[in-house]
Amino acid sequence: MKDEQLHAYVDGAASEEDRRAVEAAAARDPDLAARLRAYAEQNRVLHEAFDPVLNEPHSLRVPMAPAWSWSRWGGMAATLLLGVACGFFVRGWLTASASVPVIAREAVLAHAAYVPEVRHPVEVVASEESHLVAWLSKRLSTPIKAPSLVTAGYHLLGGRLLPPTHPNDPAPMALLMYENAQGRRLSLLVKRESTNTETAFRFSEDGATRVFYWIDGPLGYALAGDLPKDELQTIARLVYRQLNP
């Protein structure tokens, strides 16, 4: 028997004819049979040893945006100019916190997970708004507010608490959800930021979901929606004004 035939047999890749030939040879030769068993056992133990890792959580990602990308800096610069032009008081906008891209990603994930929910988009509904706000403030250990977006045509549906997604950032997060008359939904993620650095609006997008995010005092905000960028920015400004009357 050739080695190739033996391995093909072990790996289930042998032709029917070879399979029978190998089995006949193994029946005559106990050493050969032991070798075949040993090889098959190797494959089995390989799976036993390493398959558990398939289901383990991990934080690996495709690094999509290299830090020096022109389009990204260009986009940021445009956002900043707009922000300044609209009269935002921008402080420390270049001291980008390392956690800012994290909040944008978290917002996209939460948006994708909860916005399609028809029956249970929120844990606490808007009719219990004062309870909702008190509860989330307590869990975030910081007073938060639910901005009113009625002038933009969106009403508050309610909110939920989200678990922290990063081991270095163990505080839970709040997610508020809004809906307009056409059933389009926006989500506003709120989390505590350790840096306390105020930033201008930043923008990122992931597929159809666009996100404006910023830090204001102890809290970071990320507004996510499947809207054109300028529409979402108008609403982000409204959120900002509501929070900073």
Added chain:
Amino acid sequence: MAGAGFSAADAERWIPRLRRYALALTGNREAADDLTQDTLERAWRKRALWQPGTDLRAWLFTVMHNVYVNGVRSSRTTESLDEQGTAAEAVRAMQAESAAEGGIVVSELRTALASLAPEQREVVLLVGLEQMSYVEAATVLEVPIGTVMSRLSRGRERLRLLLDASMRSPGGASLRRVK
């Protein structure tokens, strides 16, 4: 993002498989996650080289193979004076880690795997763990299929001898292996 034949999400679907292979290849979690992250980064930078319609998994494994081989090569050149010492250390570290993580047969396999030549280990894993065909393994490793077969043959035979020896050694798994 223009011109990319695959999206980040397409590549991220294969992370568990890449991680499993990386762990089996390096024997160490931290090194495995570094290898996987480096692979994703390189794959994304070079994504224009992937031909749409071809197997993305095989392409990602080729990228991982190249990243791994470059790493092995650079550690060989920088540590050649101390190769014996570092190899022994690596085996001890793997033994400690594998003893903590699995049964005794699993831990022996991991130790034996660590002492294979990297090129044999790659073939044994691509075929035995990743269940690639010999042609796919040859594509991933960019070698002729005959080379895949001879590395597989030598790798499996060496594993068998190592595992047999460890079973016969005092403190080996002979008592536990009742099959």
